[in-house]
Amino acid sequence: MKRILFLLLAGLSSCVTGETTDDFGNVTNRNRTVIPITIPKEELANSVHTSGPQALVDPGKIYVFNSYLYVVERYKGVHVIDNSNQFAPKNISFITIPGCVDIAVKENTLYADNAIDLVAIDISNPTAATVSARHPNVFPPLPLPEDVETILGHSPDPIRDVIIAWKDTTVK
Amino acid sequence: MKITNLCSLIILVAFMGCQNSADSGSPTDMSVGKGGSMARFTISGDHLYALTGNNIRIFDIANPVQPVDVNTKTIGSGVETIFAYKNKLFFGTTTGMLIYDNSSKTDPQFISSVFHFTACDPVVVEDTIAYVTIRTGTGCWRGWNQLLVVNIANISMPQTVATYDLVNPHGLGIDRGKLFVCDGAAGLKVFDATNPLNLIQKASYPNIHAFDVIPLNNLLVMTGDDGIYQYNYTNIDSVKFVSKIAVGL
Numbered sequence: 001m002k003r004i005l006f007l008l009l010a011g012l013s014s015c016v017t018g019e020t021t022d023d024f025g026n027v028t029n030r031n032r033t034v035i036p037i038t039i040p041k042e043e044l045a046n047s048v049h050t051s052g053p054q055a056l057v058d059p060g061k062i063y064v065f066n067s068y069l070y071v072v073e074r075y076k077g078v079h080v081i082d083n084s085n086q087f088a089p090k091n092i093s094f095i096t097i098p099g100c101v102d103i104a105v106k107e108n109t110l111y112a113d114n115a116i117d118l119v120a121i122d123i124s125n126p127t128a129a130t131v132s133a134r135h136p137n138v139f140p141p142l143p144l145p146e147d148v149e150t151i152l153g154h155s156p157d158p159i160r161d162v163i164i165a166w167k168d169t170t171v172k
Numbered sequence: 173m174k175i176t177n178l179c180s181l182i183i184l185v186a187f188m189g190c191q192n193s194a195d196s197g198s199p200t201d202m203s204v205g206k207g208g209s210m211a212r213f214t215i216s217g218d219h220l221y222a223l224t225g226n227n228i229r230i231f232d233i234a235n236p237v238q239p240v241d242v243n244t245k246t247i248g249s250g251v252e253t254i255f256a257y258k259n260k261l262f263f264g265t266t267t268g269m270l271i272y273d274n275s276s277k278t279d280p281q282f283i284s285s286v287f288h289f290t291a292c293d294p295v296v297v298e299d300t301i302a303y304v305t306i307r308t309g310t311g312c313w314r315g316w317n318q319l320l321v322v323n324i325a326n327i328s329m330p331q332t333v334a335t336y337d338l339v340n341p342h343g344l345g346i347d348r349g350k351l352f353v354c355d356g357a358a359g360l361k362v363f364d365a366t367n368p369l370n371l372i373q374k375a376s377y378p379n380i381h382a383f384d385v386i387p388l389n390n391l392l393v394m395t396g397d398d399g400i401y402q403y404n405y406t407n408i409d410s411v412k413f414v415s416k417i418a419v420g421l
Binding site: 069071088107132140 | 211212213215223236237395400402404419
């Protein structure tokens with residue numbers, strides 16, 4: 001496979017080996033390397049939908065609103081947790097939002113970054129949440145994970161494609 | 173994440189902040205809820221503020237389901253995170269923080285830039301005090317791990333009035349004088365912050381490893397690497413486990 005370091009990383013990319021440890025001192029990986037996952041830009045407009053609950057895999061940001069918790073599943077979407085019984089919170093639905101890292105809530109509306117688009121999602125019925133408004137091209141390209149050292153792969157065409165995730169890969 | 177590699181720090185400085193570790197403290201408006209304070213976008217009252225590179229875009233969300241684009245304003249390069257507190261907007265960069273007056277809601281005005289804290293440093297604000305955790309291993313070249321207590325009564329001249337040594341602090345949260353700090357391997361620390369100049373550590377929970385905390389109405393919601401935890405802190409001498417949503421279930 002042909003691998004091309006991003007031009008935008010020119011001058012920064014020739015990193016030597018190093019160790020990455022987690023916050024509790026354990027060595028997690030060396031030379032964390034990611035590739036961008038992209039989709040054609042026109043697919044963003046139809047990329048948000050609600051389905052049944054899914055297991056947490058890589059939880060990110062949390063937002064607390066009334067008796068609900070909204071938990072970002074990094075780059076993938078938002079878990080809706082019914083927390084009306086704090087002793088037994090219930091995972092009730094999953095809103096797929098490719099490229100999501102950030103959320104906020106006002107009343108019946110969840111705002112999220114759908115990669116570079118800002119979407120407003122009506123969550124009046126959290127098991128049937130739907131996009132009520134979309135503002136395209138609000139945000140810059142998806143930020144990298146915090147501990148990435150190298151980016152591989154072809155540089156995406158910023159006109160045609162949009163980065164929706166950074167996927168870990170290993171150098172061979 | 174702790175990184176023992178120089179190049180990675182340079183990449184981090186060049187491309188991102190440390191946006192996953194910040195936390196709460198902002199909204200007193202109960203129609204808005206509570207979440208991270210440093211972000212790609214934030215809500216203050218009837219407006220949503222989105223960072224769009226060098227600019228900020230302001231949306232009117234008086235009708236929440238239909239945001240209306242009302243203004244775009246240039247802030248400057250290198251701005252990575254934003255949070256709102258009362259009539260102020262704080263923009264985090266890798267070298268400092270820009271403070272804007274936001275009384276007008278649609279046309280924020282620059283007040284000052286401060287260098288006590290940066291986009292890498294989680295900040296919470298209560299009244300005239302900002303609590304900031306700084307740690308090593310971020311893209312901001314910090315050589316130490318501390319909790320700073322910063323007086324922002326005079327917003328153009330913030331003053332660090334106390335510092336506390338910590339192990340490897342991440343997210344923090346405050347609710348009515350109760351301060352919670354996620355301190356890496358040292359676990360969760362709970363402080364009585366009734367007098368911000370003299371924080372009293374009430375408890376530490378070495379087994380609670382979390383990255384971020386949101387304290388709201390006596391319920392502490394925490395993100396750890398293996399799930400979401402909830403604790404009751406009605407009595408901060410005895411924080412009680414409530415429930416856990418585990419990863420993978």
